[in-house]
Amino acid sequence: xxxxxxxxxxxxxxxxxxxxxxxxxxxxxxxxxxxxxxxxxxxxxxxxxxxxxxxxxxxxxxxxxxxxxxxxxxxxxxxxxxxxxxxxxxxxxxxxxxxxxxxxxxxxxxxxxxxxxxxxxxxxxxxxxxxxxxxxxxxxxxxxxxxxxxxxxxxxxxxxxxxxxxxxxxxxxxxxxxxxxxxxxxxxxxxxxxxxxxxxxxxxxxxxxxxxxxxxxxxxxxxxxxxxxxxxxxxxxxxxxxxxxxxxxxxxxxxxxxxxxxxxxxxxxxxxxxxxxxxxxxxxxxxxxxxxxxxxxxxxxxxxxxxxxxxxxxxxxxxxxxxxxxxxxxxxxxxxxxxxxxxxxxxxxxxxxxxxxxxxxxxxxxxxxxxxxxxxxxxxxxxxxxxxxxxxxxxxxxxxxxxxxxxxxxxxxxxxxxxxxxxxxxxxxxxxxxxxxxxxxxxxxxxxxxxxxxxxxxxxxxxxxxxxxxxxxxxxxxxxxxxxxxxxxxxxxxxxxxxxxxxxxxxxxxxxxxxxxxxxxxxxxxxxxxxxxxxxxxxxxxxxxxxxxxxxxxxxxxxxxxxxxxxxxxxxxxxxxxxxxxxxxxxxxxxxxxxxxxxxxxxxxxxxxxxxxxxxxxxxxxxxxxxxxxxxxxxxxxxxxxxxxxxxxxxxxxxxxxxxxxxxxxxxxxxxxxxxxxxxxxxxxxxxxxxxxxxxxxxxxxxxxxxxxxxxxxxxxxxxxxxxxxxxxxxxxxxxxxxxxxxxxxxxxxxxxxxxxxxxxxxxxxxxxxxxxxxxxxxxxxxxxxxxxxxxxxxxxxxxxxxxxxxxxxxxxxxxxxxxxxxxxxxxxxxxxxxxxxxxxxxxxxxxxxxxxxxxxxxxxxxxxxxxxxxxxxxxxxxxxxxxxxxxxxxxxxxxxxxxxxxxxxxxxxxxxxxxxxxxxxxxxxxxxxxxxxxxxxxxxxxxxxxxxxxxxxxxxxxxxxxxxxxxxxxxxxxxxx
Numbered sequence: 001x002x003x004x005x006x007x008x009x010x011x012x013x014x015x016x017x018x019x020x021x022x023x024x025x026x027x028x029x030x031x032x033x034x035x036x037x038x039x040x041x042x043x044x045x046x047x048x049x050x051x052x053x054x055x056x057x058x059x060x061x062x063x064x065x066x067x068x069x070x071x072x073x074x075x076x077x078x079x080x081x082x083x084x085x086x087x088x089x090x091x092x093x094x095x096x097x098x099x100x101x102x103x104x105x106x107x108x109x110x111x112x113x114x115x116x117x118x119x120x121x122x123x124x125x126x127x128x129x130x131x132x133x134x135x136x137x138x139x140x141x142x143x144x145x146x147x148x149x150x151x152x153x154x155x156x157x158x159x160x161x162x163x164x165x166x167x168x169x170x171x172x173x174x175x176x177x178x179x180x181x182x183x184x185x186x187x188x189x190x191x192x193x194x195x196x197x198x199x200x201x202x203x204x205x206x207x208x209x210x211x212x213x214x215x216x217x218x219x220x221x222x223x224x225x226x227x228x229x230x231x232x233x234x235x236x237x238x239x240x241x242x243x244x245x246x247x248x249x250x251x252x253x254x255x256x257x258x259x260x261x262x263x264x265x266x267x268x269x270x271x272x273x274x275x276x277x278x279x280x281x282x283x284x285x286x287x288x289x290x291x292x293x294x295x296x297x298x299x300x301x302x303x304x305x306x307x308x309x310x311x312x313x314x315x316x317x318x319x320x321x322x323x324x325x326x327x328x329x330x331x332x333x334x335x336x337x338x339x340x341x342x343x344x345x346x347x348x349x350x351x352x353x354x355x356x357x358x359x360x361x362x363x364x365x366x367x368x369x370x371x372x373x374x375x376x377x378x379x380x381x382x383x384x385x386x387x388x389x390x391x392x393x394x395x396x397x398x399x400x401x402x403x404x405x406x407x408x409x410x411x412x413x414x415x416x417x418x419x420x421x422x423x424x425x426x427x428x429x430x431x432x433x434x435x436x437x438x439x440x441x442x443x444x445x446x447x448x449x450x451x452x453x454x455x456x457x458x459x460x461x462x463x464x465x466x467x468x469x470x471x472x473x474x475x476x477x478x479x480x481x482x483x484x485x486x487x488x489x490x491x492x493x494x495x496x497x498x499x500x501x502x503x504x505x506x507x508x509x510x511x512x513x514x515x516x517x518x519x520x521x522x523x524x525x526x527x528x529x530x531x532x533x534x535x536x537x538x539x540x541x542x543x544x545x546x547x548x549x550x551x552x553x554x555x556x557x558x559x560x561x562x563x564x565x566x567x568x569x570x571x572x573x574x575x576x577x578x579x580x581x582x583x584x585x586x587x588x589x590x591x592x593x594x595x596x597x598x599x600x601x602x603x604x605x606x607x608x609x610x611x612x613x614x615x616x617x618x619x620x621x622x623x624x625x626x627x628x629x630x631x632x633x634x635x636x637x638x639x640x641x642x643x644x645x646x647x648x649x650x651x652x653x654x655x656x657x658x659x660x661x662x663x664x665x666x667x668x669x670x671x672x673x674x675x676x677x678x679x680x681x682x683x684x685x686x687x688x689x690x691x692x693x694x695x696x697x698x699x700x701x702x703x704x705x706x707x708x709x710x711x712x713x714x715x716x717x718x719x720x721x722x723x724x725x726x727x728x729x730x731x732x733x734x735x736x737x738x739x740x741x742x743x744x745x746x747x748x749x750x751x752x753x754x755x756x757x758x759x760x761x762x763x764x765x766x767x768x769x770x771x772x773x774x775x776x777x778x779x780x781x782x783x784x785x786x787x788x789x790x791x792x793x794x795x796x797x798x799x800x801x802x803x804x805x806x807x808x809x810x811x812x813x814x815x816x817x818x819x820x821x822x823x824x825x826x827x828x829x830x831x832x833x834x835x836x837x838x839x840x841x842x843x844x845x846x847x848x849x850x851x852x853x854x855x856x857x858x859x860x861x862x863x864x865x866x867x868x869x870x871x872x873x874x875x876x877x878x879x880x881x882x883x884x885x886x887x888x889x890x891x892x893x894x895x896x897x898x899x900x901x902x903x904x905x906x907x908x909x910x911x912x913x914x915x916x917x918x919x920x921x922x923x924x925x926x927x928x929x930x931x932x933x934x935x936x937x938x939x940x941x942x943x944x945x946x947x948x949x950x951x952x953x954x955x956x957x958x959x960x961x962x963x964x965x966x967x968x969x970x971x972x973x974x975x976x977x978x
Contacts, residue, residue, distance in 0.1 A: 004107035005100035005125055007032050009045045009054040013100045013125060022107055029118055029182070031108030031132055035060075043091045057091040102127045110135055115165055115181030117148035149185050157188035169222035176222060183229050186236065273323045276311050277331055281353060283308050284360045285333045305361060305369040312376035321384040325484045328354040329434065352434045354483060358520065374517055381484050381514040382539055395542045396510075398553045406485040407439070408554050409518060429522050430478060437481045437519050443555075445473040481515035488512055488541070490550060512539040582650040590646075590694050599690060602630075602637040603659075629682055631666045636686025638663045643691060645722060688714040695725060697733035704737070709744055716747035724754050727976035731921075734974055739921045739947025749914060750922040760907040761978065765842060769850065772913045777845075779853030788843035788853035801857040804868035809837040814875045821879040822887075824894060824961050832894045835901035836867055844913050855910075865889065888938035892931070895940070895957040895964060899930040902968040906977035921947040929971060931957055948974070 004016045006025060009032045016022045024037040028045075035044045035057075042060035047053065100106070104125045110132060112119050119142050121135035151158035161184040165177045315321050332350040339345050351359075361373045382388065385404065401408065410425055430438035481487070489511045587596035638659045641647050648656060692698040702710050717728060732740055743750055752771055759767045769776045779786035780794055782802050789798075808814065815833055819826040835855075842852050860866040865873065865886070874882065874890055903926035904910060911925035912918035919928035924946060934941035940956040952974050954967040971977075 002105060004122070005104040006107055009033060009047075009057070012094060012097075013104075013106065013129065014097045015100055015104075016107065018097045027109035029109055029111070031106075031110045031121070031135075033108075038091070038093065056087075058089045059091075062089040100125050106132070107138060108132070111178035111181050112137065113177065114148075115161070115177035115184075116150075117145065119144070119147065149181065149188065151184055151188060155188065157184045160184050160187055164225075169225075171221050171223055179222070179225065179229070183225070183232065186229070186232050189236070273320055273327065276314065276324070277327045277353070280308055280311055280328075280357065281331065281333050283311075284353070284356045305373075308357065308361070309369065309372050309376060312373065312380065315380050315383065318383055318386055321380045325380060325384060328352070328357070329483055354516070355434070358516075374520070377484075378513055378517060378539060381486060382512060384484070385486050387486075387512065387539070398550060401488060401550075402554070404486060405488045405512070406481055407479040407487045407515065408550075409441075409487060409489045410551060411489055411491045427518075427522055429519055432519060435482065437483060437515050439479045439481065439515075439518065439522070441477050441479070443475045445475050479515075483514070483516040483519075485515045486512060487515050487518060489518070510541050512541055583647065583655075586647060586650045591690075595689075595693055599637055599641075602633040602686065603641075632682040633686045635663050635666055636683040636688075637690050639683075640687045640690035643722065644694070684714050684718060687718055691718065691725070695729045697729040698725070705744075709741065712744050712747075716744065716751075720751070720754075723758070723976070723978070724751070727754055730974055730976050734949055734952040735921065735947045736949065742920075742947065743922050746920075746922040752914075753912075753923060756909060756913065757907045757977065760842065760909065765850070765852070768842065768913070772850075774844070774913065775849045777847075777849040777851055779851040786840070786851075786853040787856055788841065788845060788851045789856040790845050790847050793846065793856060797859045798856065801859045801866055801868055804866075804872070805837045805854075805857045808833070808868060808871055811875075814871070818871075818874050821874065822890070828894060828898050828961055828964055831901050832897040833871075835897050835904070836871075839901070839904075841904060841910060843910055844916050850913070867893070885938070891957075891959070891961065892933045892938040892940065895961055896930045896933070898961075898964050899968050899971070900926045903929060903971060903975075903977065906972055908975070908977060919944050919946065929975075931967075 004022060005013050006016050006022070006027075007013050009028075016025060019025055019036040019038055025033055026035045028034045033045070035042060037043075043057040044060050044063045045057055046055040046063075102125055105122050106125050107120065107122055109118055110121045111117065112121070120138040120140060121132070122138045123132045123135040126133055151161055161180055164180045166175050167180070168175050315324055329352050331353045333353050333356050334348055335351045335356065336349045337345060338347040338349075357373070361370045387404075396404075409427060424444045426442045428440045428442070430440050432438070491509050584596070584600065587599055590596075591599065642656075642659065651659075688702070692702065702713065705713060717725070720728065728743075731743065735743070755771060756768060759765070759771070765776055768774075780789045780791055781787075782794070782799060783806060785802075785806060787802060815826060815829045818824070819829045822829075836857075838854065840853055841855065842850055843855070845851055857868055858866050860869045870886070870890055870893060873886065900910070908929075909925045911927050912920075912923045914923055916925075918924060924944075928944050929946075932941035932943060933939065942956075943953055945953060952970075954970045955963065957964055957967065
């Protein structure tokens with residue numbers, strides 16, 4: 001008989017001859033092997049209970065022990081096991097199995113072309129292989145009619161099979177009668193009542209309405225049908241496993257279980273809009289959403305809030321979204337019932353389903369579910385308007401914004417935590433009905449700053465104590481909005497509840513949302529919950545114009561002026577610096593005479609502002625002579641100078657103190673407008689000019705960037721230390737333009753990694769944990785030595801390798817032997833040895849946590865030596881007897897590990913702490929910077945360039961490795977490692 005190929009349950013395709021032929025193999029009804037005999041031992045496939053995913057093959061004798069235990073839980077049929085019961089008894093000889101070749105003939109059990117019967121089939125092993133293609137009956141197939149299903153007329157199974165057996169799927173343009181037959185068999189085996197429980201989403205239990213598939217162009221998706229099959233299988237398993245518990249539940253509770261099953265298999269999209277609305281009504285009516293509907297030790301608690309959110313998550317197309325939002329407002333639910341003392345219903349109070357959902361979601365103790373709910377509602381509103389991440393334009397024009405949104409809200413400035421609220425722009429809910437929301441916008445177009453004074457008891461002189469803003473010109477308008485109208489929010493300052501948080505500034509950001517969410521936030525204003533909703537919900541957009549231009553176009557020029565604010569800063573005229581100080585001379589030497597004069601000019605008002613003490617005379621305060629821009633330029637210049645350690649060494653302590661004091665005073669007086677785009681731009685641009693000017697590579701960099709990139713560069717790298725700026729300059733001038741753009745776009749990751757080097761140098765591992773949001777866990781302890789690996793990695797083979805590595809670590813004569821035999825410098829061998837076998841490092845482990853310990857070592861596999869075996873080979877084997885291949889392998893190992901060790905000695909991580917496989921210009925570790933290998937002889941291969949210019953790519957190591965220090969130093973210099 002032909003040596004067929006067979007498909008194992010793990011999708012490995014091997015020859016049947018491995019198992020003595022197909023007679024020693026059993027198959028499931030998807031054509032995969034469920035048991036086989038190998039080397040006289042029968043192995044049986046295990047499958048996970050809920051997902052039905054393959055786990056592994058285990059020894060039959062142990063399988064029977066597991067089965068006995070599981071039968072007590074499952075009833076009369078084995079359905080899956082816990083991992084702890086099988087993981088040590090799995091089949092481990094896959095590598096010894098002879099693999100099939102493409103175009104081999106595969107043998108297995110499948111449904112035949114009738115969709116009703118199972119039989120043995122053959123089909124070709126195609127490349128790539130996914131599912132059986134064009135199966136034919138095998139030569140040794142069973143006589144027809146032996147393994148067949150019969151569906152009784154009038155049953156769900158029969159109706160389903162007849163309806164879909166010839167259906168052409170939208171996503172494949174082919175029918176699949178076999179798949180239809182499999183699902184019909186499941187429906188048949190479930191019996192009619194169980195099937196109705198899964199299909200029925202109508203509480204009456206009489207007028208049953210089966211859910212319909214979500215179709216496009218009246219066609220069914222095969223992918224959706226596969227998910228349907230998974231969900232039905234899980235539903236049936238749950239019914240079987242928990243039949244006693246479920247039998248005690250009412251129809252509503254069974255409904256909730258079915259919804260949960262459907263969600264986990266992406267099946268809720270198959271429900272109609274009306275069916276999903278009906279489910280939401282059942283979930284929220286009469287009872288709090290926080291009630292959980294079912295509990296057992298396997299599943300735990302599930303409460304109705306989660307199910308309501310799952311229903312919202314299931315809307316994925318615009319037409320359904322529009323219909324759903326309309327029904328949310330038009331459909332009513334019972335909020336309360338009033339009965340007399342005899343229980344007779346007197347009155348019923350109803351409210352829109354939408355309002356009840358808000359109420360029920362908001363009544364739970366936490367905020368997580370509510371923010372998810374609000375986010376999903378916003379997503380559906382955006383979907384209704386055909387706005388999703390993949391088709392949102394890179395920028396939106398004023399005309400597009402006006403056309404798309406029904407209202408635009410300009411969020412106002414931060415208010416004091418205590419004291420009266422004085423808002424120049426204010427929004428208030430006038431009314432809110434089932435259909436509409438009215439929101440009033442009030443704008444003080446003109447205000448005056450009035451100085452406040454107090455009289456000192458000692459001198460009787462009026463002393464200025466602050467300023468009060470008094471409104472004098474009011475403008476109002478009202479927006480009439482539907483609850484799900486699309487609106488926009490534009491931030492010229494951080495609102496109070498955002499500004500108090502640790503989240504990034506919202507200044508200058510623009511967002512889409514829906515009117516109902518604005519109403520909610522206004523109700524909850526200045527609360528933590530409003531902050532959470534904003535942070536989790538708003539959909540960011542980008543505008544091609546400034547907020548001032550937007551305000552002028554949507555409102556008026558006076559409105560724009562009000563929004564941006566106008567302030568004057570006053571001081572006595574004074575000159576801070578003469579032209580013969582050390583500081584002045586340093587500026588000239590560093591920046592040149594032109595830039596030095598500009599810096600000095602920006603700092604001329606320093607001494608007069610700083611000299612204003614608590615007893616300053618009224619009228620000599622900060623709001624008088626100098627323009628706001630002049631003061632802001634002092635802030636930007638001063639903050640840059642305070643980062644320059646050399647500049648500070650040229651200043652007197654009192655001058656440094658004065659500079660700090662002046663910056664603090666200006667910021668305090670301009671607090672209410674400190675984060676408008678214009679204010680921020682002046683400070684950022686001035687600070688960037690001074691900060692980056694002394695670094696020629698970065699000074700020139702700004703000139704080659706677009707306006708948008710230049711703004712991004714300045715804002716993202718403005719707060720780097722001198723060391724970090726120096727590193728940025730080195731990578732900038734030594735990289736391609738595309739790489740520079742990549743670094744800007746991924747600046748957050750780049751900055752994390754540059755800070756990582758400092759924290760590694762200082763041993764501040766707790767800061768590294770915070771920086772990357774990764775837990776630090778204990779390494780794996782073996783024979784008193786800790787290794788940066790998980791307990792899962794500690795297989796018997798690995799532990800044996802660790803024992804070898806420890807022997808090498810403690811040996812003292814091996815380095816000299818290897819150096820003498822190979823002719824490599826002894827210090828190179830010693831550093832490579834320490835790195836491989838002795839040094840401890842902070843490493844990102846496979847489980848996503850960080851651990852300090854020695855590096856894990858790997859065993860020899862086939863012809864590839866593990867590190868320990870290769871090392872011992874060169875210690876114990878006469879050099880003349882070592883093959884050229886092994887010599888090349890060892891040469892590469894020493895070169896790679898020496899360079900890697902040198903970089904890590906300078907506090908570069910082994911691999912990225914974000915993703916260990918990252919080899920990116922902005923995220924890379926020492927492993928991917930070291931020398932590569934190629935070919936069977938382990939020749940040195942070109943380095944991974946990571947966008948570096950060719951001049952910054954080191955040469956390859958020589959055959960005697962005498963240039964490794966030059967290579968290492970070139971990398972250290974380029975990356976500015978310390």
